[in-house]
Each structure stands twice: as C-alpha cells, then as structure tokens.
Amino acid sequence: xxxxAERADEHLSIQLTEIIRSxxxxxxVFRSTSLVEAAADVVAAGLSLRSPGALVDIDRAEGFVTVRxxxxxxxxxxxxxxxxxxxxxxKAAVEAGGTIRTPMxxxxxxxxxxxx
Amino acid sequence: MNSNDHLDDVPDAKVHGELxxxxxxxxxxxxxxxxxxxxxxxxxxxxxxxxxMANLARLxxxxxxxxxxxxxxEPSRDEAWISALLSSIRLELxxxxxxxxxxxxxxxxxxxxxxxxxxxxxxxGDTAGGIVVGRCSLDGDVSDPGALIRIEMTCAIRxxxxxxxxxxxxxxxxxxxxARHTELAVGAIDITVDDVYPAKEEPR
Numbered sequence: 001x002x003x004x005a006e007r008a009d010e011h012l013s014i015q016l017t018e019i020i021r022s023x024x025x026x027x028x029v030f031r032s033t034s035l036v037e038a039a040a041d042v043v044a045a046g047l048s049l050r051s052p053g054a055l056v057d058i059d060r061a062e063g064f065v066t067v068r069x070x071x072x073x074x075x076x077x078x079x080x081x082x083x084x085x086x087x088x089x090x091k092a093a094v095e096a097g098g099t100i101r102t103p104m105x106x107x108x109x110x111x112x113x114x115x116x
Numbered sequence: 117m118n119s120n121d122h123l124d125d126v127p128d129a130k131v132h133g134e135l136x137x138x139x140x141x142x143x144x145x146x147x148x149x150x151x152x153x154x155x156x157x158x159x160x161x162x163x164x165x166x167x168x169m170a171n172l173a174r175l176x177x178x179x180x181x182x183x184x185x186x187x188x189x190e191p192s193r194d195e196a197w198i199s200a201l202l203s204s205i206r207l208e209l210x211x212x213x214x215x216x217x218x219x220x221x222x223x224x225x226x227x228x229x230x231x232x233x234x235x236x237x238x239x240x241g242d243t244a245g246g247i248v249v250g251r252c253s254l255d256g257d258v259s260d261p262g263a264l265i266r267i268e269m270t271c272a273i274r275x276x277x278x279x280x281x282x283x284x285x286x287x288x289x290x291x292x293x294x295a296r297h298t299e300l301a302v303g304a305i306d307i308t309v310d311d312v313y314p315a316k317e318e319p320r
Binding site: 003028030031070072074075078079080083084087088091104105106107109110111113114115 | 143160161162163166167170173174211214217221223224225226227228229230232235236239296297298299
C-alpha cells in the first residue's frame with residue numbers, strides 16, 4: 001500500500017474512532033489488534049506506527065476492505081441496539097467519505113458491557 | 117469455596133498466567149480502589165482490564181462488609197474464597213467465541229465477545245439480590261444463531277435465604293437481561309450453591 005493510501009486510511013480510522021465514541025451507549029473504543037500484534041505488523045511491513053487515536057482497523061486485501069471496530073457499551077442501553085447503531089453509523093460514514101470504493105465488510109464487536 | 121476444578125479449561129489469549137494485559141488483578145483492584153486516578157491509559161485501553169475492573173468494583177460493593185466480617189471469623193477460609201473468586205474473574209476475561217447479533221444488511225457483521233456476555237451474566241447474578249456469582253460458563257454453540265445454550269454457574273448465597281426461591285429470582289433476572297442485551301436462545305440455567313456468606317453487615 002502506498003504511503004498516501006496508508007495516511008488516508010489512518011485519517012479515516014481516526015475519524016471513525018471519534019464517530020463511534022459519539023454513538024449513544026458506547027463507553028469506549030479499543031484497538032482491534034493488540035499492541036504486540038500491531039507492532040509485529042509494523043515491523044513486518046515496514047510501516048509507520050499508527051496514531052494512538054486511530055483505533056478502528058482498516059484492512060485492504062485483494063480488492064476487499066474490512067473495517068473492524070471493538071467497543072465497550074453501557075449496560076443502561078440495549079447492547080444489541082447499540083452495536084447495530086455503531087455498524088450502521090460506521091458504514092454510512094465510510095460511504096460518505098468516499099475513500100473506499102471497493103466491496104467492504106464492517107465488523108463491530110462488543111468486548112465489554114460496563115456499568116457506566 | 118470449591119477448588120477451581122475446570123478453570124484451566126478456559127482458553128487464555130490476553131490473560132497470560134497471572135497477568136491481564138500486563139497487570140495483575142491486584143494492581144487492577146488497587147486502581148479501582150484509587151478511583152481510577154491518575155488515569156492509566158494502558159489499563160483503560162484494555163478490554164480485559166476493563167471487564168475485570170467492572171467485576172471487581174461490583175464485587176467490592178456487594179461483599180466488602182460481609183467479607184471483612186468473614187475474614188475476622190475464618191481468615192484462612194476467607195482467603196481461599198477470595199482467591200477462588202478472583203481466579204474465576206481473571207479466567208473469564210479471555211475474549212472467547214464470537215456471539216452474533218443479527219442485522220439485515222449483509223455488509224455488517226456484529227458480535228458480542230463471549231467474555232462480554234460472561235461479564236453481563238456475572239453482573240445480572242450479582243445484582244439479582246442474595247448471591248455472589250462464582251464461576252460462570254456458556255455451554256453450547258453460541259456462534260450459531262438460535263442454537264439453545266445452557267448457562268452453568270456457581271454462587272455463594274446470603275445466609276438465611278431460601279435457596280430455591282432465591283435461585284429462581286436469579287435465573288429470571290439473568291434470563292430477562294440476556295433477552296434484552298443479546299439474541300442468545302437460553303435454555304437451562306444451572307446454578308450450584310457452593311458457599312454461604314454472612315447476612316449481616318450487608319452493603320447499603
């Protein structure tokens with residue numbers, strides 16, 4: 001992937017991270033890969049380290065893009081509804097951004113349901 | 117409390133040995149006790165640590181007074197009880213299987229981690245009134261929508277409470293909570309009472 005495309009994805013990841021944080025019922029966004037895995041990828045691919053604010057993973061492979069987000073939600077909100085809202089919001093934001101024109105999947109995983 | 121017979125069967129990805137994403141459960145307990153200040157981004161950005169802290173905070177609220185009293189009366193037994201409970205909490209933090217949430221749009225793949233659901237069940241059990249959840253596991257193909265699953269858990273019950281009626285309330289609380297937050301088809305909820313905790317000095 002070119003450095004320019006890499007920067008565009010990082011920018012999109014930062015935007016999506018902020019958008020997800022603003023969805024009602026979301027209490028946190030996590031890196032979808034561990035720091036160790038991320039560091040290994042960086043070393044392997046000779047990439048620059050991703051910004052700490054870019055927690056949403058954007059993976060391009062063979063003409064297909066997978067957008068992956070891991071979140072925490074509040075037990076005060078119905079978890080299934082929150083994760084659906086996040087998925088729909090991410091998809092809408094990606095489509096509106098126009099930087100991804102290939103087929104894509106949006107994966108959202110709830111990792112923690114918190115008392116907040 | 118009973119020994120942790122089958123806890124070693126729980127798969128372990130982010131929870132290596134005694135560490136939860138690099139921290140011991142005692143360090144996380146200290147962080148909770150300090151009001152999570154000063155903020156530690158390494159802890160706050162770890163889902164496993166946040167799940168552990170949610171369980172620890174509630175555990176403290178539920179049992180602190182009772183445990184202090186119990187510790188005075190039976191120090192060695194109390195130590196074993198707390199140790200077993202912390203082990204259960206720690207070993208339940210592995211992300212586990214993906215549990216799907218349906219959506220008509222095929223672009224969206226939405227899931228809950230098994231650890232999030234175990235944490236939810238623990239919360240529902242602890243807040244139902246009269247018990248503290250020990251171990252908790254999901255039995256069945258949770259990744260298959262509609263497949264019937266069984267919940268197996270252990271608990272300590274508050275001294276003096278009638279066991280069956282109390283457990284029926286707990287089962288109903290868990291069943292309605294899971295129906296609200298997940299799409300799991302919950303069959304049996306098997307609860308084994310394996311300890312009793314003091315009725316007095318309950319938290320407010």
